[in-house]
């Protein structure tokens with residue numbers, strides 16, 4: 001199979017997962033890396049045996065020699081780096097959150113479209129094995145037409161030790177984690193016409209909100225609740241599981257803690273273990289996320305080779321990003337937001 005050559009920008013905490021996954025992906029290899037922090041550049045370069053190392057992204061693009069770029073930096077640099085990729089006619093993957101604002105995200109999509117290059121947002125949660133299992137059951141008609149859903153991520157896990165910047169932003173849980181949960185809600189129940197949100201900060205040591213409850217009106221007529229919390233101390237820590245409840249005209253689906261999938265309909269109830277695989281380089285409890293990193297990167301390569309649209313293309317992700325902005329707007333104004341009018 002033809003090997004696509006890739007370059008990775010941003011050698012931080014999460015990029016380690018992406019580099020491991022690139023080793024497993026068929027049809028692509030990373031040939032160059034870039035980070036403005038020389039220590040991170042050396043750690044990742046040495047661990048993964050990458051000789052071509054750059055401290056400046058402009059210099060990386062000037063030297064070229066790769067077919068795509070994987071942007072794994074934090075959000076502040078996403079717009080500049082995606083636009084740099086577009087100017088250099090290089091297809092790009094960009095980590096979530098896609099951008100700082102919806103207008104930045106819209107400009108990034110336009111830049112890649114005008115340059116004729118593919119753009120995919122690394123919105124990996126919909127690629128998790130349990131989420132895919134829910135979607136497969138729905139598509140098979142297991143519960144008929146869904147009319148109600150709940151997408152829930154409630155945890156007391158210390159995310160700040162690995163990602164200290166999460167404690168420092170004015171915005172926290174919706175922008176960082178809720179963005180995944182909102183994307184899952186869209187993936188399962190379709191696009192959203194309006195939403196209403198409430199937020200709270202419980203942990204006094206962080207700047208942003210760590211609890212959010214969001215009511216979504218889907219274009220299909222279904223209603224759902226997205227509820228996320230990093231202030232929820234449970235006897236058994238569920239991080240990083242998204243739990244799902246779906247009620248349909250002909251049955252129900254429940255994805256519960258421990259990766260159990262229960263489907264009830266006229267035929268009775270079935271229970272299946274939909275645990276993610278523990279990849280050779282993965283570790284619990286992150287293995288669910290790590291497996292989805294591999295899955296989305298393989299999808300990137302497969303679709304790029306076919307010239308086909310990616311599931312989480314930049315254009316698709318505008319609809320998820322709009323939900324993030326709408327949720328903050330709704331929480332601050334205490335009003336329901338018309339999401340359709342934002343796009």
Ligand code: NAD
Pocket residue numbers: 009010011012013014015034035036037040055057072073074075077095096097122123124162163165176289
């Ligand atoms: P990090 O701060 O640990 O790493 C970012 C790295 O990028 C740093 O080493 C920094 O020096 C480098 N960098 C920043 N701007 C640069 C630039 N212009 N040029 C070159 N290097 C630059 O951050 P992280 O925790 O690895 O997060 C990175 C991104 O991954 C964030 O957007 C975060 O939201 C996302 N993330 C996604 C998931 C997921 O499951 N999809 C999980 C964790 C983090």
Ligand code: 89V
Pocket residue numbers: 159163176177180240
């Ligand atoms: O997926 C993420 O973006 C991570 C985490 C799961 C820890 O919130 O920041």
